[in-house]
Amino acid sequence: MNMVEAINNALHNEMKSDDKVLIIGEDVGKDGGVFRVTDGLIQEFGEDRVIDSPLAESGIVGFAIGLALYGFKPIAEIQFMGFLWPCLDQLSSHASRIRNRTWGRYTVPLVVRAPYGGGVRALEHHAESFESILAHIPGLKVVIPSNPYDAKGLLISSIRDPDPVVFLEPKRIYRGFKEEVPEEAYIEEIGKAKVLVEGDDLTLVGWGSMIPKILKARELMLEKGIKAEVIDIRSISPYDYHTVHKSVEKTGRIVVVQEAPRTLGFASEIISRINDNEMLNLKAPAFRVTGFDVPFPYYKMEEWAMPDLDRIIKASRQVLKW
Amino acid sequence: MNMVEAINNALHNEMKSDDKVLIIGEDVGKDGGVFRVTDGLIQEFGEDRVIDSPLAESGIVGFAIGLALYGFKPIAEIQFMGFLWPCLDQLSSHASRIRNRTWGRYTVPLVVRAPYGGGVRALEHHAESFESILAHIPGLKVVIPSNPYDAKGLLISSIRDPDPVVFLEPKRIYRGFKEEVPEEAYIEEIGKAKVLVEGDDLTLVGWGSMIPKILKARELMLEKGIKAEVIDIRSISPYDYHTVHKSVEKTGRIVVVQEAPRTLGFASEIISRINDNEMLNLKAPAFRVTGFDVPFPYYKMEEWAMPDLDRIIKASRQVLKW
Amino acid sequence: MFQIIDSNGKLVGLDPNLDEKLLKEMYWWMVYARMADDKALKLQRQGRIGTFPPTTGQEATQVGSGLATDKEDWIFPAFRELGTYLLRGIPLEKMFLYFMGDVRGNIIPENVRNLPMYVPVSTQIPQAVGAAYGMKLSNKKNAVVCFFGDGATSKGDFSEGLNFAGIFNTPNVFICQNNQWAISVPRKKQTASKTIAQKAIAYGFPGILVDGNDVLAMYLATKEALERAKSGDGPTLIEAYTYRLRMHTTADDPTRYRTDEELKEWEQRDPITRFRIYLESLGIWSKEWQKELETKAEDMIKKAIEKAENIEELKPEDLFSYMYLEMNPSLTEQLDYLKKMLATKEIEENSEKIEGGFP
Amino acid sequence: MFQIIDSNGKLVGLDPNLDEKLLKEMYWWMVYARMADDKALKLQRQGRIGTFPPTTGQEATQVGSGLATDKEDWIFPAFRELGTYLLRGIPLEKMFLYFMGDVRGNIIPENVRNLPMYVPVSTQIPQAVGAAYGMKLSNKKNAVVCFFGDGATSKGDFSEGLNFAGIFNTPNVFICQNNQWAISVPRKKQTASKTIAQKAIAYGFPGILVDGNDVLAMYLATKEALERAKSGDGPTLIEAYTYRLRMHTTADDPTRYRTDEELKEWEQRDPITRFRIYLESLGIWSKEWQKELETKAEDMIKKAIEKAENIEELKPEDLFSYMYLEMNPSLTEQLDYLKKMLATKEIEENSEKIEGGFP
Numbered sequence A, B: 001m002n003m004v005e006a007i008n009n010a011l012h013n014e015m016k017s018d019d020k021v022l023i024i025g026e027d028v029g030k031d032g033g034v035f036r037v038t039d040g041l042i043q044e045f046g047e048d049r050v051i052d053s054p055l056a057e058s059g060i061v062g063f064a065i066g067l068a069l070y071g072f073k074p075i076a077e078i079q080f081m082g083f084l085w086p087c088l089d090q091l092s093s094h095a096s097r098i099r100n101r102t103w104g105r106y107t108v109p110l111v112v113r114a115p116y117g118g119g120v121r122a123l124e125h126h127a128e129s130f131e132s133i134l135a136h137i138p139g140l141k142v143v144i145p146s147n148p149y150d151a152k153g154l155l156i157s158s159i160r161d162p163d164p165v166v167f168l169e170p171k172r173i174y175r176g177f178k179e180e181v182p183e184e185a186y187i188e189e190i191g192k193a194k195v196l197v198e199g200d201d202l203t204l205v206g207w208g209s210m211i212p213k214i215l216k217a218r219e220l221m222l223e224k225g226i227k228a229e230v231i232d233i234r235s236i237s238p239y240d241y242h243t244v245h246k247s248v249e250k251t252g253r254i255v256v257v258q259e260a261p262r263t264l265g266f267a268s269e270i271i272s273r274i275n276d277n278e279m280l281n282l283k284a285p286a287f288r289v290t291g292f293d294v295p296f297p298y299y300k301m302e303e304w305a306m307p308d309l310d311r312i313i314k315a316s317r318q319v320l321k322w
Numbered sequence C, D: 001m002f003q004i005i006d007s008n009g010k011l012v013g014l015d016p017n018l019d020e021k022l023l024k025e026m027y028w029w030m031v032y033a034r035m036a037d038d039k040a041l042k043l044q045r046q047g048r049i050g051t052f053p054p055t056t057g058q059e060a061t062q063v064g065s066g067l068a069t070d071k072e073d074w075i076f077p078a079f080r081e082l083g084t085y086l087l088r089g090i091p092l093e094k095m096f097l098y099f100m101g102d103v104r105g106n107i108i109p110e111n112v113r114n115l116p117m118y119v120p121v122s123t124q125i126p127q128a129v130g131a132a133y134g135m136k137l138s139n140k141k142n143a144v145v146c147f148f149g150d151g152a153t154s155k156g157d158f159s160e161g162l163n164f165a166g167i168f169n170t171p172n173v174f175i176c177q178n179n180q181w182a183i184s185v186p187r188k189k190q191t192a193s194k195t196i197a198q199k200a201i202a203y204g205f206p207g208i209l210v211d212g213n214d215v216l217a218m219y220l221a222t223k224e225a226l227e228r229a230k231s232g233d234g235p236t237l238i239e240a241y242t243y244r245l246r247m248h249t250t251a252d253d254p255t256r257y258r259t260d261e262e263l264k265e266w267e268q269r270d271p272i273t274r275f276r277i278y279l280e281s282l283g284i285w286s287k288e289w290q291k292e293l294e295t296k297a298e299d300m301i302k303k304a305i306e307k308a309e310n311i312e313e314l315k316p317e318d319l320f321s322y323m324y325l326e327m328n329p330s331l332t333e334q335l336d337y338l339k340k341m342l343a344t345k346e347i348e349e350n351s352e353k354i355e356g357g358f359p
């Protein structure tokens, strides 16, 4: 399955096994979602559970929070991350706080899904990556898969999670590649980073659509005898710094690759944590390969805006030089 | 003047000298603002220029953007930073982008003012500090004064700035102390940090209401012979890393004090930049004294939630121990 | 405007023939809410509770509508519904706790289907619609009542929420406590719409203008709207025309923006006085009964204060334990840090006096 | 529904007695817009431009309203107003550039008071109100026309914006191009309001339902609303009842959600055909003239493509130079890094094929 199919399959699994699960969003029903992620679900589960909503993102998330409070497990789709801004009030003022505000008397088992990221020659507002903003909001979980297998396992975990999860889907690789994905349900634990390949020379970390690039960079470097360890963060909130720090302890060198604008992207937090706990183990300053502090550009300039193999490899060389 | 008076005085100055300047917000007119920051302005400038708006934050900022596009210099007041969430769409999708989107054909000389921060025994949603979220949005400027003098000079700069500025006012110290503030207009440059006190032993940096605490901590440490250099960041976007790095070059030790939640607060960016450029000059890992990754608590617990003298001094000791 | 008794307590609408028990209950909750409000104001002035929004003048709106609900109906409040809050079964000490800055004020009893107060204006509205959708999907014959102010009708979430309700035909009753002011902004500067009730037209369901100082009108209008909702006929917007007799919150100074005449005029329409006169005309009210109610209320209020003031101290854990079902490693580290800091505290800051209130 | 000519091009309303020059202009802009749309679709299929939202079927709405404006009026568009865009004086190549992913498509000529397209639905609405307030404050006798779709009426910004307009009595004309669909969501699932026009009641100003496929009706209704606005009588909401004859965007497949019958029915109401018949009946339209217009349009379209395809290359600076009036040190550093990376580039990625469109 590719990632779209894996996510669709996860939704299908969970809707089938738990009739409290339902989906709401723009065009998620008849149209099957603009990326076809919810394709076929309305036919199987009906329009009461696969709800084509009016065009109102704050309303969608607010409505979904209400459903969650009432005992359902809503999955809200926001068509593009660029249209998630109007939901931040509902997410930060309520979804993320209601358990804490009521000491567990009320809870919000909500999933908000949104495709995110650039590199698909999209119109403005269709290529944003502001995941770090979500990770700054206490009480949310923020999960980002980088492959079909994880996408399914992490989404199922997110749906079953008793707390609100924002699930960001790197649309650049929605149909980028296929993998074996079991038909039956399985879970991948939220809050655990994954060492994708081991290595001793340096640590490469990233998430989402940066992972395939990082893996390719690793391959190219391997040809020169450099063994990079590759870590997929998978969840930026909670953030599994143990796994990253263990790797840095070993390699002493780290490059963090992030598509989002540079200032205060999640890489900043990764590096701050390394400073807190692992500075003495660093043999070179940590290096950030990031997007720039500009809105994601119109597509003629998009290749300039995104980290690429070349930049990842040059950054790796730089930290290895020390 | 105290900070409320200084801000009021700046508004008065600018409205008087430029009839394109106007104010819009909830209760800014007859009531003079819930903190009385706009007191007396409606009487002097009339209700066309000091506009009591309906209760709609996205509308306020959208409306102000329209005014700015048309050639005015609107100052939008958001009553509390906790109610700024609904404005993020207008701010990030438009205010911050219109110059770039049109290559300068249209621009948005807008100021959004909001009181922020805790420590005033407020109700929930009245004590937020999510300034780092604004600093992650390319195209905005984010200015935070820590004293009446700067508040006036920086606000005048913000009003005259040709680009959108979010001006955050640390309400904890709105009336905390008075300073000499000239009656006439003057400016403080945006994007310049300020070394408040020099010192060789370590660097203490912060912004907003953390500054008076830091200064007090410095005093107490001075009694033990420790000379800290104190830097007021004043503008987190653009961020004047030169000033901070110059200090770190000298002291080799730094403590960053931030009221906001820890993960991805602006301290993370400060530390990442030090990692980028100054790691070799560090004699100890940089230390963050921050809020916790929880919503700002109901006031019985607020003292636990905020950095205090004790924590600042302990952190300083820790970085000095190395 | 739908009205049963006028400002003088005279029956001007159809006699609803409600039974005495219910009428007495209405009166009791209004008196209790008013007295609790009085007391809260005193406590605030003594520094024993923090800023709070008084409810005086709006008791009929809150009590009339609240008593029309069933236990199984849900309520999504704003922050100025003390009457409803109490009559639904939330102990008064919770309210005191809340305004003492104690988060435990929000732990609503398990059997009470109220959400705690919503501070960010209007944000409860789409949530109330989602909950109602869930109810409908669960084939429950219940409804969701959602409160908000006149100011709230300007917010996007009001419009998005009501639009969802119209589309999904949810069992919602929206009650706008139009108390004529949103802090200093008068109703006519809040919207150019002639009434708030007519805003329902934009969402395809009925809106009705009700005298919010008439507890009987509020009761009947809400009852009818609830019946509509429960029988599948969809949502209703009720504009309860009322008045906030006190300040917006204890941090507010209403003399800056409204006239004494206006206040006096509305004091004449006091919802409790008018209902008392009506009950007296029915032979239900007496001075002795009034005394009885007041004594009972005083006693309850006293006990609530005692309970709230004597609650056990909060622990550092309480700052972190309820963030997620399970605490994550970062939070555990932060909690450890906090505990260590408190255990080794050397410098006590004498928190400087904080000036300048907030609304 | 306000109508001057019906689907068959027959005069059914009062004869507006517009002069021939104007009628010819109306027809020209509709033909030009339609042909540009046709061509854009071809270019998109050839990979020469990216995803774009076709406008076919909605030309009368756009041209009728657009021609009612003065040069000094401002326009805040959504993204499906090609007709208005062209007739206001924005060269067609800008539109092509925009959909080629070239930000220079947004550099509107200095003398044209149009904003560039707004992608986030409804966000232009409160801005249009702010600009109109500014106009009024400047004592200009002009107005602001703001376009949006039926889907847009569900967003909070629609409601907040219109409410401001009502309160401040701004010179705004709001034109809702109700084309019956918001991607796959039909109008009746967008709101339970019977018409969109009636939503104006919630904001205290008039709303009017107009046949959006009737260019004369659109012209007259907009003209009248503009006059109201300019003479200080405040805003108007115009619901232009029309239909999107093509896909939502080139990435959309409308057969998934709508029927052939519906499409056929609306094709019969094509705004251009009907106006042609009308002009023919007045003796204005002829085959030769049609030919003339088509030749002219073809020529202009060809030149626009040439211009757009031959624009100079973008430079790395262009990514950074327009963020602020002055570039700050962080951006300068980032630009230097980018330049260095490009200058020393070793590995060229052959961008993998991107599958899966987007709307």
Ligand SMILES: Cc1ncc(C[n+]2csc(CCOP(=O)(O)OP(=O)(O)O)c2C)c(N)n1
Pocket: B026, B055, B057, B079, B083, C080, C119, C120, C121, C148, C149, C150, C151, C152, C153, C177, C179, C181, C182, C183, C244, C248, C359
């Ligand atoms: C979104 C938001 N903006 C601003 C505030 C600050 N504020 C609190 S109450 C209030 C006025 C509310 O007016 P209304 O809805 O009429 O309710 P009332 O206070 O009259 O009961 C304002 C502006 C808030 N709580 N939420």
Ligand SMILES: Cc1ncc(C[n+]2csc(CCOP(=O)(O)OP(=O)(O)O)c2C)c(N)n1
Pocket: A026, A055, A057, A079, A083, D080, D119, D120, D121, D148, D149, D150, D151, D152, D153, D177, D179, D181, D182, D183, D244, D248, D359
């Ligand atoms: C806030 C927001 N949400 C979602 C989208 C994605 N989107 C683009 S157009 C559209 C439908 C718009 O419908 P309508 O307002 O009727 O305009 P039309 O496309 O019919 O011209 C959607 C959902 C968007 N652009 N903005």
Ligand SMILES: [Mg+2]
Pocket: C149, C150, C151, C177, C178, C179, C180, C181, C182, C183
């Ligand atoms: Mg009110």
Ligand SMILES: [Mg+2]
Pocket: D149, D150, D151, D177, D178, D179, D180, D181, D182, D183
């Ligand atoms: Mg439409």
